[in-house]
Amino acid sequence: MDPNAAYTSAAGVLQLIPEMIVVGGAVFVFVGGTFAKSKTAWSWVAAAGLAAAGLALWTQKVPGGFAGPIAVDALGYTLRWLVLLLGGVFVLALARPAAAGQAPEVTGSLLLAIAGGMIVSVSGELVLLFVALETISIPTYVLLYVGRKDSASQESAAKYFFLSILSSAVTLYGFCFLYGVTGSTHLAEIARVLQNTSVAAVADWGPLPDLALVLIFVGLAFKIAAAPFHFYAPDVYQGTTHENAMLLAVLPKVAGIAALIRVTTLAMPLAAGTGWRIALFLAVVTMTVGNMTALWQKNVRRLLAYSSIAHAGYLLIGLAAGFAATLGPQGSRPEEGLGASVFYLVVYAFSTAGAFAALAYLGSPERQVDTVAELAGLGRTRPVSAAALAVFMFSLAGVPPLAGFWGKLSLFLSALDVRSSPGLGASRQTWFIVLAVIGALNAAVAATYYLRVVATMYFLPPAKEPRAEGGGAVRTAGGLCLVAVLLIGLLLGPMLIQATQDAVQASAPVPPPKPAQQAQIDGAPPSIVR
Amino acid sequence: MFDSALPILLFVLVATLLPIGMLLGPRILAPRRQTAVKAMPYESGMDPIHDTRRRFDVRFHLLAIDFLVFDVELLFLYPWAVARGNASSGVDRAVAANLIDGRGIVFVGAMVFIGLLLAGFIYTWRKGVFEWR
Numbered sequence: 077m078d079p080n081a082a083y084t085s086a087a088g089v090l091q092l093i094p095e096m097i098v099v100g101g102a103v104f105v106f107v108g109g110t111f112a113k114s115k116t117a118w119s120w121v122a123a124a125g126l127a128a129a130g131l132a133l134w135t136q137k138v139p140g141g142f143a144g145p146i147a148v149d150a151l152g153y154t155l156r157w158l159v160l161l162l163g164g165v166f167v168l169a170l171a172r173p174a175a176a177g178q179a180p181e182v183t184g185s186l187l188l189a190i191a192g193g194m195i196v197s198v199s200g201e202l203v204l205l206f207v208a209l210e211t212i213s214i215p216t217y218v219l220l221y222v223g224r225k226d227s228a229s230q231e232s233a234a235k236y237f238f239l240s241i242l243s244s245a246v247t248l249y250g251f252c253f254l255y256g257v258t259g260s261t262h263l264a265e266i267a268r269v270l271q272n273t274s275v276a277a278v279a280d281w282g283p284l285p286d287l288a289l290v291l292i293f294v295g296l297a298f299k300i301a302a303a304p305f306h307f308y309a310p311d312v313y314q315g316t317t318h319e320n321a322m323l324l325a326v327l328p329k330v331a332g333i334a335a336l337i338r339v340t341t342l343a344m345p346l347a348a349g350t351g352w353r354i355a356l357f358l359a360v361v362t363m364t365v366g367n368m369t370a371l372w373q374k375n376v377r378r379l380l381a382y383s384s385i386a387h388a389g390y391l392l393i394g395l396a397a398g399f400a401a402t403l404g405p406q407g408s409r410p411e412e413g414l415g416a417s418v419f420y421l422v423v424y425a426f427s428t429a430g431a432f433a434a435l436a437y438l439g440s441p442e443r444q445v446d447t448v449a450e451l452a453g454l455g456r457t458r459p460v461s462a463a464a465l466a467v468f469m470f471s472l473a474g475v476p477p478l479a480g481f482w483g484k485l486s487l488f489l490s491a492l493d494v495r496s497s498p499g500l501g502a503s504r505q506t507w508f509i510v511l512a513v514i515g516a517l518n519a520a521v522a523a524t525y526y527l528r529v530v531a532t533m534y535f536l537p538p539a540k541e542p543r544a545e546g547g548g549a550v551r552t553a554g555g556l557c558l559v560a561v562l563l564i565g566l567l568l569g570p571m572l573i574q575a576t577q578d579a580v581q582a583s584a585p586v587p588p589p590k591p592a593q594q595a596q597i598d599g600a601p602p603s604i605v606r
Numbered sequence: 607m608f609d610s611a612l613p614i615l616l617f618v619l620v621a622t623l624l625p626i627g628m629l630l631g632p633r634i635l636a637p638r639r640q641t642a643v644k645a646m647p648y649e650s651g652m653d654p655i656h657d658t659r660r661r662f663d664v665r666f667h668l669l670a671i672d673f674l675v676f677d678v679e680l681l682f683l684y685p686w687a688v689a690r691g692n693a694s695s696g697v698d699r700a701v702a703a704n705l706i707d708g709r710g711i712v713f714v715g716a717m718v719f720i721g722l723l724l725a726g727f728i729y730t731w732r733k734g735v736f737e738w739r
């Protein structure tokens with residue numbers, strides 16, 4: 077952007093036209109729903125709104141840097157496209173439940189949550205980021221609650237509500253410390269201030285940057301359901317529908333990882349010494365807890381919930397590698413790990429959304445598929461749905477040549493690419509080799525329960541008459557996810573990995589500091605080193 | 607040192623004296639005709655000490671939510687009203703400091719905000735919140 081432009085400029089605000097269209101669509105649906113009693117029209121309105129937003133996004137320039145509080149860079153642009161495409165999948169998947177219940181409220185809330193996800197992607201400022209995160213959460217409470225009267229969904233909505241509020245409070249507490257240290261809520265300014273590693277400044281800050289980092293990490297770890305902050309996810313997913321679980325498993329995870337990359341990795345290079353340790357620890361614990369617990373699950377939504385927890389762990393591998401690489405030595409590429417995380421988000425989102433869509437299609441509005449055993453014999457009775465679900469399971473397990481394979485490959489490679497810098501922190505490389513090995517072992521363990529689903533479908537006799545009355549819309553949603561998973565797996569994988577890494581590289585708020593300077597503050601808190 | 611602590615001292619002083627005054631004033635001035643209803647903290651309201659799970663009319667809840675529409679409106683429009691004509695630290699100052707690129711964007715922002723609240727108002731209106739059924 078023009079460096080002389082005002083902080084809040086018309087040109088900057090106009091960058092948000094796609095989001096404005098989505099919010100405008102939501103308002104239209106909410107208000108229009110009180111005048112027209114149609115059940116099905118609102119999903120079409122939502123789809124049209126998303127298409128218009130897509131068109132606006134397509135014509136948008138990506139100048140890079142910041143337009144006031146808005147990050148108009150390649151990373152934001154990439155994530156916005158991801159959220160928008162996923163939004164299309166959500167609208168399709170929720171079309172049937174919306175028509176069965178309070179259509180305007182469901183569709184409107186969904187559009188608001190999608191807009192929130194898009195704004196998180198472009199937030200270059202803490203207050204905007206927080207408001208955007210809440211714009212995802214608050215409509216989600218409504219979605220979990222509306223149109224369903226059983227006690228399980230009430231429990232699920234209440235649990236999600238309280239956990240989400242707690243996570244928001246902790247995140248905000250971290251933001252407060254960050255603001256207290258740097259005197260700014262703008263990420264570029266925060267990054268600039270935190271790169272001042274003079275003795276006086278560092279002594280003045282004390283442990284506050286690290287404290288801010290820990291609090292932000294904890295708060296956002298709730299959002300992405302990373303262990304030990306994951307315990308709500310299985311209960312909430314189990315208590316709700318497949319369609320809602322799809323939204324919960326995907327959208328907060330995209331937003332959480334986007335926020336983590338923006339705030340912690342790109343804006344807080346000083347705290348990287350603490351950052352990579354937290355991310356690495358969380359990654360190992362989350363992967364292991366998620367996968368080990370998933371082995372025992374009989375309820376299919378619980379199984380996918382623990383699977384989504386495990387995938388939060390994989391996503392954190394890239395974050396840890398990105399953090400460690402900001403510390404040098406010379407030639408380290410932070411964008412490798414961060415780009416791998418963003419790419420893995422794409423892969424995970426479409427695989428998981430597809431799996432939930434397939435399961436939603438296999439049920440009926442009255443009774444949904446609950447246990448893995450109900451999928452028995454699907455390979456013969458519903459060959460197409462079974463094949464699609466198998467593809468999603470293989471992709472989540474990371475079997476080549478599907479999308480999940482490229483995702484895991486790029487993450488593990490980024491971990492193996494981390495180099496120790498001379499002096500302190502020489503053991504860093506070893507830690508990351510261990511991380512990659514644990515990740516690979518986890519992928520092998522995870523294959524057990526994914527393959528169990530596939531084996532149930534193909535090698536067991538049909539349990540009972542399959543229903544498969546989910547409707548055409550959710551089938552289309554699943555089909556789109558299938559196309560995405562196959563396309564990324566067979567054709568676009570390596571290209572997209574490169575593209576996300578380029579996007580992250582182009583989006584660091586300020587150029588990374590010189591490695592020589594960084595080597596000193598690696599490892600221990602800076603005040604101790606000096 | 608003392609200068610910077612003075613406001614806090616004044617605050618503590620006021621915070622202590624105000625409730626003491628509010629308790630002492632009625633004790634000296636007010637007539638005392640004690641009945642069961644008079645003894646309640648809110649003469650015309652609900653009994654404040656009761657089971658937390660007591661049921662109350664859901665219409666109160668809807669009205670409370672709708673009150674927020676106007677409450678939030680005031681929260682945003684009041685600073686705007688104060689800032690637009692204030693030369694020393696208002697909108698003009700922000701334009702001069704290159705924080706915003708013109709008065710127009712502030713106006714448009716406020717209008718969009720009012721429009722969104724209006725949409726919320728129409729929604730609750732059409733949903734029948736104002737009809738005391």
